[in-house]
Amino acid sequence: MSIVNEIKKLVAITLKELYGFEVAEKDLTINSTKPEFEGDYTLVMFSFVKQLKKSPEQLGNEIGEALVRTNPEIFTAHNTIKGFLNLTVADTYWLKFLNTNYSSPKFGSSPANGQKVMVEYSSPNTNKPIHLGHLRNNFLGWSVAQILKESGYETIKTCIVNDRGIHICKSMIAWQLFANGATPQSTNTKGDHFVGDYYVKFNDEYKKQVEELVAGGMTKEQAEKEAPIMKGTQQMLLDWEEGKPDVIDLWKKMNGWVYEGFDVTYKRIGSDFAKMYYESETYIPGKKFVEEGLKTGVFFKKEDGSVWIDLTEEGLDEKLVLRKDGTSVYITQDLGLAQEKYEDFKYDQSIYVIADEQNYHMKVLKLILQKAGKPYADGIYHLSYGMVELPSGRMKSREGTVVDADDMIDEMVNVAKNKTEELGKVKDFTEEELIELYDTIALGALKFFLLRVDPKKRMIFNPEESIDFHGFTGPFVQYTHARIKSILRKQTPENGLDISSTLLKLEKDLIILLEQYPTIIEQAVTEHNPSVIAIYVFNIAKSFNSFYTEHSVMNAESEEKKQLRLQLAQMTANVIASGMSLLGIKVPERM
RNA sequence: GGUCCCGUAGUUCAAUGGAUAGAAUAGAAGUUUCCUAAACUUUAGAUGCAGGUUCGAUUCCUGCCGGGACUACCA
CATH class of the missing domain: 3.30.1360.70 (Arginyl tRNA synthetase N-terminal domain)
Structure with a gap:
């Protein structure tokens, strides 16, 4: 307790x-x-x-x-x-606490509680490479799942891939028009970036065509509908839904390129999934869901054949769930997906890591499932997080103001490399060890930066100022860990020693903080909030650094003090490593 | 128009209704014959405005001002 x-x-x-x-x-x-x-x-x-x-x-x-x-x-x-x-x-209370827990790397974790939680996160679009906003999603989802896992929950990480729809067709048609058969291999481009480039090309061409039509006397609204490239895209979507072989082949080929690119990034940032779902598959159970709902009276059909649900009693609007032509909309797929996920895993809780711009959508989704009497509806939780913005405002793919994830990581690695070389503390590292260290520091900085803020709040990323390895950052905590390890390489605490000593202020401050770790994890679980861990682990590091500067471990006043401080050092290192692992961040032995 | 979210040091972030609102960074001043100075110490600096509830409000309520999101037969 x-x-x-x-x-x-x-x-x-x-x-x-x-x-x-x-x-x-x-x-x-x-x-x-x-x-x-x-x-x-x-x-x-x-x-x-x-x-x-x-x-x-x-x-x-x-x-x-x-x-x-x-x-x-x-x-x-x-x-x-x-x-x-x-x-x-009493000091004796703290000493006893320290003595019984200092060597346990599992301090803070809980035994299995029999609860099964699904965490859906990442959920990319196959026509956009991953950017900084997606990274926040990925890090959050992974971390929340990890925190739950360490707290005794069985966790299932899943991902829904947005692999169909009009926007995908845009990239496809642009490739047909402009690529001349180019491939990621032939251009030496990462697959997701390759496809993303054609999405941008589509928009450029579309804009051009609209302008031409407007110049020819058409209204803007008309022009947006009549532009040949847009018409072609719409035709392609119909062809896709009909299963036209050449369209399906192209779709598979281009999505395949994207997945190859995503795999590289996912591996690098540590995102992993027990199961991937694809929207191109979930829209079918979605339609089935609506059919059943029509029978039970949850939904109703309008004269034109479109299907709706009335949520006015709940203070919302009427909401469309199936178009008049029988094709599915966004929420249709989500209904089908929810059903599928439950049938696959029979979870107790299902967490959706989705940006706060979809608060309304998620509210509607849960409400519909509840009205349909689904047993899993109440267990749905929308982990709503705020957008990552630039000082200039929101990132927009079409305006080219997104911070690309791969570029961002490369840049961080570069900064880590320069800084490390400048300090010259690891000159004896092999090339492989150096590469691993740069990666550890770079990703540590990035993950910590994105996770240290309350998920609910939107956050601002300033490219000039945000890449910092000092203060409230991942590398600061990593550095503290490395310093402690340096002591522990010299000597580790003796087992079973009964220490009675009067605690100095800086010693006691640190023990008090260490004792709070399990409570902090509990808080992170109930709030679905990794920033609690980030703040805590930073405070631990800060507290240790103050202690470390003031009191010597190896040259302590007495043997007993030395043992006490070795215990303190070891437990601090354990808790830092454990806390950082909950954030998906590695800690180096040396840096 | 309607619904919802957010306004805290120059900047980026904290604060289950509790004591004199905490950090980081930028600024100023220091610390290294001693376990890694990517560190430590000192210093200055903030609750948008006006009411209300309370012994006590950054936190809860109302209004105003400012910013954002959603409100598609897009996803």
């Missing part, structure tokens, strides 16, 4: 014994004591001070005294200021 919960329990008992006052432990507030006061943890008493009809000071003194008297192995001192009861936890 965490010390905070322990304190809550003891306070509840004390209140009952002293005053016959019953309070639920969860209603008690225990905070870290502010540094300017004496104590480690603080009980905030305002909530019940009135009901007990005593002055806050008197109440604090009575509770504090009782706590110290009945639990001398936990509390050594107390003081009350206004409605705050500050409690000092």
